[in-house]
Amino acid sequence: MADLTENTPQAVPSARPTRTVLAATVITVAGVLPVFLIGGLAVQLGAELDFSPAGLGLAVAVYFGVSALASVPSGALVERYGPTVVARASLLLVAAAMLAVAAVARSYPVLVALLAVVALANPLGQMASNATLAHRVPPGRQGLSFGVKQAAIPAGTLLAGAAVPAVALTVGWRWAFVAAAVLALAILPVVPTGPRERADPARRRGERATGALVALGVAGTLAAGSANASGTFLVDSAAARGLSPGLAGLLLTLGGAVCLLSRILMGWLADRRSGGHLNTVAAMLVVGAGGLGLLHLSPPLALVVGVVLAFAFGWAWPGLLNFAVVRLHPQAPTAATSITQTGVYAGGCLGPLGLGTLADRLGYPTMWLVAAAAMLLAAGLMLVGRRMLLAALRRRAASPAPPPASPTPGPASPARVPRQRRPGRIPAEQPETGDPDSAVA
Incomplete structure (x- = not known):
């Protein structure tokens, strides 16, 4: 079979x-x-x-x-x-x-x-x-x-x-x-040099759940826009609260170091899980949104905790998102990640512009709350995209396989019956638990 x-x-x-x-x-x-x-x-x-x-x-x-x-x-x-x-x-x-x-x-x-x-x-x-x-x-x-x-x-x-x-x-x-x-x-x-990995174009198109990837890309836009704000406006916002420029710069350095370590740690942990990676991304965005929310407060302790949470969780998810998308689209990983990466880049463009304008008009405290709300919305869209990917996996698993290519049979050759895919199976990169919900990246 x-x-x-x-x-x-x-x-x-x-x-x-x-x-x-x-x-x-x-x-x-x-x-x-x-x-x-x-x-x-x-x-x-x-x-x-x-x-x-x-x-x-x-x-x-x-x-x-x-x-x-x-x-x-x-x-x-x-x-x-x-x-x-x-x-x-x-x-x-x-x-x-x-x-x-x-x-x-x-x-x-x-x-x-x-x-x-x-x-x-x-x-x-x-x-x-x-x-x-x-x-x-x-x-x-x-x-x-x-x-x-x-x-x-x-x-x-x-x-x-x-x-x-x-x-x-x-x-x-x-x-x-x-x-x-x-x-x-x-x-x-x-x-690195080596042979190119190429798949049949029609098969590549069939392997991509484009609607789900667009949903994940929109989530990436909101999440990246909010996260970029933390790097763009943190120093000026902290200085406006009375923190010295030197300490405000150290806050940004702390955030960058925490983000770097968190991205590596999250990748290491991902290799030790069989699935649920998009759920993890959504959870990280929820925690990161809490960190952005704390940045609207004045006490220095709230700023430090907010910076750690915002950078360690709210800006450490892109590698895990790429990994999940690659796992779900082994036939065309580059094309699939290019869709979600478009959303991340769009957030890098639109986030600082929109949130910067908001800060000019309503102040930094309001801006941080709006950024936190946008990141929460991104977490919800991440879960929506995951459900859409699950649905695409189920449809793919249940669809019949195309008949194998073979020469036209002669008069004495019996007609070949196309083999059917066994329903419920998922790609080899995913654990075969029988439950796509637990296996999705």
């Missing part, structure tokens, strides 16, 4: 999975480092190129907006040309754009235009890394691998912060972008 497992590709373990994960991580760092450099060097850039904090917010929004628009096309490019080619193209684009910023960015419009160009490299690198981890890391280590990769994003903020005293205040901010270009070029030799 045929079942869904016969057409499910298994990950082909890399001979050196640690190197594969490291390469995916540094490729991700290279893609996000440009926007964090803009934020970290905002004082020097603003003084020379004459733009305000509002101009900084617009530049960041352009970066994430372009990333959102390019996410799905990037996934298609990875599926067509393979992750190795696309990852190298991403690194070359980063290097070229960073050198251009260092050489020709003499005005704010030119800076924003170059940031929009380098934003194309971000989804290219992310999708290539997702495909590499999905196909070349053993299933029992994929949760940790996605957690480590996503930890590269808060690590990028640490690198950008270090660039201020090490480079910008010594030899000038332009050399920080030269250093970023050199880093991108230095990563090229470690890009």
Whole structure:
């Protein structure tokens, strides 16, 4: 009897999975480092190129907006040309754009235009890394691998912060972008190589539960928009409550470190569970919403607890979401994660813009409460998307298998009866408990 497992590709373990994960991580760092450099060097850039904090917010929004628009096309490019080619193209684009910023960015419009160009490299690198981890890391280590990769994003903020005293205040901010270009070029030799994993296009389309992925993407938009606010406005909000700028900056550093460790820990724990990963994401968003709610209070203890909860739970879920989506779409992991990643990038674009406007008009306390409510709504949508995925799995398990391809039988050949899939089975990557609710990623 045929079942869904016969057409499910298994990950082909890399001979050196640690190197594969490291390469995916540094490729991700290279893609996000440009926007964090803009934020970290905002004082020097603003003084020379004459733009305000509002101009900084617009530049960041352009970066994430372009990333959102390019996410799905990037996934298609990875599926067509393979992750190795696309990852190298991403690194070359980063290097070229960073050198251009260092050489020709003499005005704010030119800076924003170059940031929009380098934003194309971000989804290219992310999708290539997702495909590499999905196909070349053993299933029992994929949760940790996605957690480590996503930890590269808060690590990028640490690198950008270090660039201020090490480079910008010594030899000038332009050399920080030269250093970023050199880093991108230095990563090229470690890009993993190997055979491309390609599936039949019709089968890839059939494996994607697009409606459910869109629901998860919308949840990602709300969650990422709220979480980005914690990184964008935390320092200014804490300073407005009377905290010294130095202590406010330490709060942000604490949040970034907690977020980095939490992303790795959540990935490690995911490898030790048989399912329920989207439920875990929803629970993390609920706790993170509580942390954002605490940020509207004035006592320092409430701020510290709120920062820890908001960063450790409300901004540590992207790796787990990617892992869950890959587990449920082994035929087309890149295309599937490109849909959900679009939502995350859209949140990075729209969240700071919308919540920043709200803070200007109604104040930071109201803004934090609205951000908390949006994150709670994201948790609910995450559960809705999970239920839609379960329904898609059941329909897929119950649908008959197509007849096997074979030459047209001759007059003496008996007619072949198409084999039917056994109902109730789920892909091999999922535990065969007989209960899809307990097995879904």
